[in-house]
Amino acid sequence: MKRKVWASSPVFFVISAVLLLTAGISWFWNIVVFTAEITLAAASIAAVLIANRHFKAHIAFAFKSVGEVLTGDRYRSLRQFALPVAVIGEAGDIIWVNDMFLDQVSANRECRGDNILKFIYPATTEQVLSAGGTEVTFGSRQYTVFGIRTEAGSVLYFLDDTAFQEISRNYEESRTIVMLASFDNREELTRDSSSSEETRIASEVEEVLARWAQGLGGFLKRMSSGRYLILTDEAHLRTEMKKRFPVLDSVRAIKAGDRLSATVSVGVARGAKTLQEADDWARNALNMALGRGGDQVAVKQANDTYEFFGGLSNGVEKRDSVRTRVFAASISDDIKESDVVFVMGHKYSDLDCVGAAIGMWNVACKTLRRPSYIVLNLTQSLASPQITALQNAYPDEKIFMSPQEAQMLATSRSMLVVVDTHSQDFVESAELLKTVPRVVVIDHHRMMVRHIENALVFFHEPYASSTCEMVTDLLQYIGDSKLTQTEAEALLSGIMLDTKNFVLKTGARTFEAAAYLRRKGADTVSVKRMFSDSIDAYKAKYKIVSNAEIFGRFAVASTEHEFPDIRIASAQAADELLSIQGIEASFVLFPAGDVINISARSLGDVNVQLIMETLGGGGHLTMAGAQLSGLSVSEARDRLIAAIRDFTEKASNHTNEKS
Incomplete structure (x- = not known):
């Protein structure tokens, strides 16, 4: 049997065929890659040539435009012009500059072909051309740049006013x-x-x-x-x-x-x-x-x-009876000179607002015997127990009046007593405030920028617990007070509301006022009934509390749906959140019509007034609020959280600076 030669076997031919095929594929792929690279290189070169051609044509056109306008002496004058001048194209590239630009702005460095943004940033060419002078800084120099448009681009003039800016800065910094x-x-x-x-x-x-x-x-x-x-x-x-x-x-x-x-x-x-x-x-x-x-x-x-x-600490209680007596005498004289007295509080009046109004109504109507009315929107008031109790006590008298009725009755001798607010934006009726020329303000909220000005008497005590406390002090100095049990209970309910049952912002004067009202017949059990809720409001309050989120020492809760007692339930929910361990401030957001309201509460360590002021609101260190228009509840919540973080950051920075 003859021995087979391996080179002539089928396996050898298969392997050889595979190798030849692989070599062919590799050779073909190299040709394809090489062809692609040649094509891309040719395209790049063509693009550069075309761009260069267009750029040169653009520069030539610009130079031609400049040459058509400025020739001979004009060109030499512009080149030797006392101000730096730059001619730029439509894309912002510098085409031509004069000698002063080279000397002052570019420091004799070639800048033609550069973008003008290099010298005017952060301003843009469009801003310079549309403004009547744009201040820019380049290097250590300050310029005011003026621009005019041309057919091929624009021309910019650089006015070096570094010295003037320095003089102006020194003047501003040295102002007394x-x-x-x-x-x-x-x-x-x-x-x-x-x-x-x-x-x-x-x-x-x-x-x-x-x-x-x-x-x-x-x-x-x-x-x-x-x-x-x-x-x-x-x-x-x-x-x-x-x-x-x-x-x-x-x-x-x-x-x-x-x-x-x-x-x-x-x-x-x-x-x-x-x-x-x-x-x-x-x-x-x-x-x-x-x-x-x-x-x-x-x-x-x-x-x-x-x-x-x-403003991070609470106000210090001032026990100045002389000051209160002086205000009482002045208010008494003003009431005696009036033909009719209107008493008005803030929108969505609460127990403190209506209680103080009832106290001043008693002073004007019962003690000083002047026609007196409480101006109130009965459908929006949160103090219906006080209103009902007073109407039942005086069934034959007209005590409450709408703002429209008061405006029709007002004369030049009328007097308006504004209680529980001093802001012209928060009063029950801004029109009535403008109509009545003689105004007295009695309030305990911290001063706001837009406050009522030119008042006959501005009795303002931010350290008082409530406006009802202030009115109670005044009552004791205005003759023989005709205060009845109903009116005493109305005043006591206002004090209890703002002090959270004598827990917050309570001083010696607060207890003295409460003792005086107790002597006048105020029944604490009857007052307690004024704070009772309906079962629906009670459920709504705790539903809001259950949805609260905790952000460090802050609690934020909200409700999307509006219901009849939403304001009372939300305020009470904010109070309830303070009972959670570690919570120093609470915020509850709720819708009311087209406005998102925020009720803010604290125990005194956090000034919620400062947080609410950043949102356009105000109030006290421990009790404040704000209203946001045109936002959803979630959007208002985001703004509130941003305000809380900003407040916390400022407080943290302040603490670090102290340490």
Whole structure:
């Protein structure tokens, strides 16, 4: 048997065929890749040539346009023009610049072909061309750039006003700032102290303020007992505003005994045109700071705007009976000179609002015997138990009146008493406020920027627990009060509402007022019944509480659906959330018509007023609210959470700066 040769076997031919096929495929693929690369390279070269051709044509067209307009002497004049000039194309590329541009702006570096944004950023070419002068900064120089359009692009002129900007900046930073500081709780700290202790506290506060004024590059001048004038400049004030006025903490470190801390309030005038105007602004700002509870700085700026710093502590209770007696005498005289007296509160009046209105109605109608009416929208009031009780007590008298009826009855001798609000935006009827020329304001909420001005009497005590407490104090100084049990219970219910049954914001005067009302026959059991809820409202309240979310020390709850007692249920839900361990502030959002309302509550460690003010609302340190229009509940909730985070961040930064 002959031996087979391996090279002639079928396996050899198969392997050879596979290798030849693989080599062929590889060769073919290399040809394809090579062809593709050649094609792409050719396309790129063609694109570059075409772009270069168009670019050259564009430049040639632009130069031709410039040459048609500026020839000979004109061209030489523009080239030697005293201001930097740049001609740019439609795409923003620099086509031509004059000698001054090369010397001042581009520092003799070739810039033709560069984009003009290199020299005017962050402004755009369109902004420069549409504005009548745009301020830009390039390098260490500042320019005002003017532009005009041409057929081929535009021409920009650079005006170097670095020196003028420096002069303007120096002028602004050196403008005189007038400040007025007040040692706002001096009497409370030194009432029970010896003369030496009083002198020590006063001198320490003055020393802190004097060092602060020196650090601001200014000086301090004592005006009267507890009041100081401080002069500084804009540059130091701007720095102090960034630091959020740490002088408040320095003063608060001064203590009388073991618990009470000294506090100051400062009014700052910023941007006033004259020193006389600055003095007026500083006084208004100081009154604003004191009206918001003290321990803060109010900066009054142009356009009647304010910026507030501090205000994190609660107002100090002031037991000044003389001041209350003076206000009582003044209000009494004004009522006697009136032909009819209207008493009005805020929209969606609550127990404190209606209770205070009932008290002032009693003063005008029963004690001073003047025709008096409570102006109220009965369908929107949250104090129906008080209203029903008073109507049952005086079935034959017309006590409550709509705003429209009051406007028809008002005369030039009429008087309007506004209770439980001082904001012209929150009153029951803004039209009635404008109609009646003689106005008295009685309120305990912290001062708001848009407050009622030119009032005959502005009785404002932000440290009072409620407006009912203030009215009760006034009643004791206006003759022989004809207060009945029904009216006493109305006043006591208002006090209990705002103090949460004598828990929050309760001072000695609060209990004294409650004791006076108790002597007048107020029954605490009857008052308690005013706070009772329907079973539907009770269920709704706890449904809102069950849907709450916790964000650190804040609780936020909301309801999407509107129901009859939604305002009462939401306010009570906000109170209930404070009983959760670790919660220091609570917020409840609820719809009412086209507006999303927010009820905010705290136990005193968080100033919910500051949070609500960022949303356009206001109120007290422990009780505040806001209204947001044009938003859904979820959108309003997002805005609220953003405001809470901003507040928390500022408080954290303030704490870090102190440490």
